[in-house]
Amino acid sequence: MSLKVKKNKPLIDQHDKNFMYGGKFGGNFIPETLKKPIDDLTKLFAKLRKDKKFLKERDHYFKTYVGAPTPFIKLENLTDHLKGAQVYAKVVSEANGGAHKIYNATVHCLIAKKAGKKYVVGDTGAGYAGKMLSMAAKKFGLKCKIFMGAKDIKRQRPNVEAIRKNGAKIIPVTTGSQTLVDAVSECMRYWVSNCDTTHMCVGSTVGPNIFIKICAWSTAQISRELIKQVQEEFGNIPNKLKLINCVGGGSSAAGFWNEFMDTKAQFIGVEAGGPKKSKLHAAPLTNGSKIGILHGAAQYVIQNKEGQIGSTESISAGLDYPGISPLHCFLKDTKRARYTSASDEEALEAYMLVSKLENISPSLEPSHAFAEAIKLAPKLNSSEVIIVNSCGDSLKDKDIIKQKLGSYVR
Secondary structure (H helix, E strand, O other): OOOOOOOOOOHHHOEOOOOEEOOOEEOOOOOHHHHHHHHHHHHHHHHHOOOHHHHHHHHHHHHHHHOOOOOEEEOHHHHHHHOOOEEEEEOHHHOOOOEOHHHHHHHHHHHHHHOOOOEEEEEEOOOHHHHHHHHHHHHOOOEEEEEEEHHHHHHOHHHHHHHHHOOOEEEEEOOOOOOHHHHHHHHHHHHHHHOOOEEEEOOOOOOOHHHHHHHHHHHOHHHHHHHHHHHHHHOOOOOOEEEEEEOOOOHHHHHHHHHHOOOOOEEEEEEEEEOOOOOOOEOOOOOOOEEEEEOOEEEEEOEOOOOOEOOOOOOOHHHOOOOOOHHHHHHHHOOOEEEEEEEHHHHHHHHHHHHHHOOOOEOHHHHHHHHHHHHHHHHOOOOOEEEEEOOEEHHHHHHHHHHHHOOOOO
């Protein structure tokens, strides 16, 4: 398969018969025990995404429960401060629960109900995916377990409290780095033994192909809204449009860019560069990582000299992941998207500036995207437009921000 993004075909469907994008990324590298549940879920989703009744049900809950559409606003003060491109934000943090993960969680719970499952299980890093799945499970009458790294439990206390308040059980993961990568692994191990009664929700566009598809299909709601909002604001899609998104696993970026795939809009993904004084980071695309297998899929993975999963570090729990969605690997190698990184310090500075000048308070994940926008905007002229996906609210990061900056003000 050639490394080229095809027009008029959904990105999630641009794989070969082995579920590989560009013949290099993705696939289903799974144990024999998972083949039947993966096949069953793949067939069910293929049916549901074409089912008008299911689509109507999805859209109903996106509107009445998630709160779609989320706002699209011009950041007037930030634009004036930077003296360059016009800077806008898609404020996805205004969705129910404060982040984009609610789209994926809602769809997964609807699928679980259709599959006759009574339990849902999921992974989480920043706590958003876990919080949203616990919310959706409560909404749809499902019992819920969330696997979360012990390190992330300590640094994302507000979301941990929310998960428990929603009645879900948190399973602390104490193996490995005790972060998202280990939470996903343990969640998958649990599902292998309980797939007859339990539906698994992977919190990002990672894992076996079906989970990449469901997540990207769900978060595409962001760009379905945005492309209409952009056309209403400008009369058309600006020729010089840049869509900037943070990238960890890659779910929010996949959703943010989806409907613009066949336009001339430039996609810029911002990975976690880690602390300036450290060699550790969570930026496999920016730092030339090699292809490896992680959580059932081929992708660029941070590795040590022995080819094992390497250590990562980021102030942002949601971006602290050694791999990257096969979709983003494909977009990078086809040059449809450009990827860069922002350091912990740059993300904190961006958070402070945006929170000071505007009436939004981005979490540390989208603060990485704002850091790139702040660097880029002064180099451009006023005819150019930058839109940042503000995909999470800073409330979950208040303890980290207090520790780093001495105070937290929303």
